[in-house]
Amino acid sequence: MADLxxxxxxxxxxxTNLQTVDFGIKGSIKSLKSTDINIIKNVWNFIDEIFKAESNETIYIDNIHDFLSFQVEIIVKIGDVPGYYKTFNNFLSSNKIKCLSKKFYIEELNYREDVDTIIPSIVNAYKLNLQIILLLSKIADYKKEQGNKLELFFYKSEKGVSLDVAYSENDLYNLRAAKIVDLKTQLLDSIDSSERKQLFLNELISDLDKNGSTYANLLKDWETIIANYEKSFKLYLSGFSFDKIKTSSLEYFQKLSDRLYDSINKVSSYIFGIPIGYILLINNFDFKGEQTLKNISLVTLGILFFLIMWFVFFKNIAEAIGAIEGDIRKFKEKIENRSELKEITTELSNLEDKSIKSQKNKLFLVKVLSAIILIVTILIFLIITIRTDRQSTDADKPKLNFVKIQ
Structure with missing residues (x-):
């Protein structure tokens, strides 16, 4: 199409001698050249008629070379060329709701899309207008589209308005919509898009209800609608942001506390579980020393249990506490300048200075306790072993018999 x-x-x-005719335009080429013939062949389907100027002899594609250097008359059906528009109004009538012609030329403006780098202001306004239409279509409660016509429906509480997207070239001249891309992001892609969308719809419906629900009025009042929306959003933030921020901060603080106390519960369980485990282990020792293999197995299990506790469970708890400390520091950095969250900042400091410190002390206590109990277990094993060895040595010594002399 671009080549066409x-x-x-x-x-x-x-x-030359251009005239407007029913089928398009009529003009003359004073001296037909080879380059002209190539161009004519490329657009032959849109040539309504071509003839020799002197004799009105019709020229066909097969014999056009016979008329080199002669003056010819041509009627071109420009109106049938896809993407070719004589005026901006012609272009607008075919592309009012969306731009159906991705590659187009507007003769009146001498502008070709995707070729000319300087875009006429009216074309820029048209493109901004399309972005407005697209945005309104996305946030409308209902839309009815048929051909080149679009009707949008918006509702607020029990009130609703319908908007027929109809406008003219004149309605675009004063359009200013520099914030349309940012507005689209706010209403469709931001975290608080639902709140922003509702506030914008309130302003939109109020304006349409007050000034008439026509698209031309909307374009004229667009900047006012945006300004009112921004004011409404600032009022919304001043009234509700404190509660929202405080609520989310409290929720996050609660999660940090839960994580910390979960690790505390684990350490507490180890404080009771480790001694009990070792007591059961020691209780199964053969204190008589008759089952040496059993004692060796038990002390080996005790050492393995100690290694697992130190290098798996204790390490995991220490890493969890470290991660909580890091999260608390990051959280404090985010809210430390917010006076309304001073209470939460204080609680975080207490959590960091007292609870975490206490948790670290408990973890250290459990480590020391597990080490002491392991040492006690090994000592008991050694005592049993040494005592057994001594008993065996005493049993192996020869006994001396003494005879009483009368």
């Missing part, structure tokens, strides 16, 4: 438009433009530039 380019060839139509080139052909039109070659024509």
């Amino acid at each position: 438009i380019e060839n139509i433009i080139l052909l039109k530039q070659r024509l």
